[in-house]
Amino acid sequence: MTTILVTGGAGFIGANFVRFLLANRPDCRVINADVLTYSGNLENLTSIESDPRYRFVKADICDAAAMEPLVEEADAVVHMAAESHVDRSILDSEPFIRTNVLGTQVMLDVVRKAPGKPRRFLYVSTDEVYGSLPLEDKSLLFTEETPITANSPYAASKASGDLLVGAYHHTFGMDTVTTRCSNNFGPYQFPEKVIPLFVANLIEGKKVPLYGDGLNVRDWLHVDDHCEAILTVLEKGTAGEVYNVGGNNERSNIELTHSILGLMGFGEEMIEPVKDRLGHDRRYAIDATKIARELGWHPTRSAWPGALAETVRWYQDNTEWWQRVRTGAYRDYYEQQYGRAASA
């Protein structure tokens, strides 16, 4: 049995990754360490919570003493706990620096100093560390050599973690690998992010807020493709290397909005233009040829519009899930499920 410690496994990508790992690697045990911030939701994991190969531990990545025994038990660490919402980082960057920078430094030091065999450390980074590309020249893409030019406090905090990972490999010879992925979509995404937000608003008869001129472009990747890429890099990536992960699926926000409206049978009248996000990056686009060439990974679940339609349908079919998030009821789940054990 191989034991993988996943940080942030109760979030959107984390929960999908934990399920992906258990489904695809029968010889794997998973420890999910998550402090359960507003975006950590154990209801994302009900389908596997009684799997004997899975264990949840409520713990903060900034707390070295809490992380040490978990790391010691693990053969490898997939570090994705983070503050993840750009808009929140504009309102208050402090939690972003704490978790994404200091938390990553704590995790790196705990893994570096853990007794016994060296453990691989995979850092889930983001394409946002590369800054922004112009809309005009579609031939320009982010490669792993593109300089780090983070533009939002979120991106700057992720870039700081990313640079620390590189530094720990260079300085201490740590076995690190990094993935830099584009925008994810799929089930269990916190409903303040654009796709679940729009679907939930439309179901509730509310308009969808569209930033600025709506021309900002993102490269959309299905979360299961991202999970597969993380697992591929964890198992086959070269120590010290960075791998871009993208869907080759650029869409402007207005195009995405029209697609969701069309899939749900609504028209333009449901769009509410709102003031643009401060410092809003214009375009992200990933060149993922390195991971394809060296590790054989290709996205297979992100094809548009089918994959988008499937995701929209998931939120339509799972209204209770996002309604419990919107009302805050999902927070009771930890107490019900783990409260007695946790306080024993």
Ligand SMILES: NC(=O)c1ccc[n+]([C@@H]2O[C@H](COP(=O)([O-])OP(=O)(O)OC[C@H]3O[C@@H](n4cnc5c(N)ncnc54)[C@H](O)[C@@H]3O)[C@@H](O)[C@H]2O)c1
């Ligand atoms: N969502 C995307 O499109 C995307 C794209 C590329 C990279 N990423 C990266 O992937 C990772 C996961 O993103 P997500 O969208 O699933 O985010 P999310 O906000 O849904 O989940 C983050 C998880 O981390 C946990 N967490 C936060 N602070 C913690 C702390 N101090 N200790 C322990 N746990 C803590 C939260 O409780 C939550 O469960 C992040 O590192 C993010 O930067 C996300």
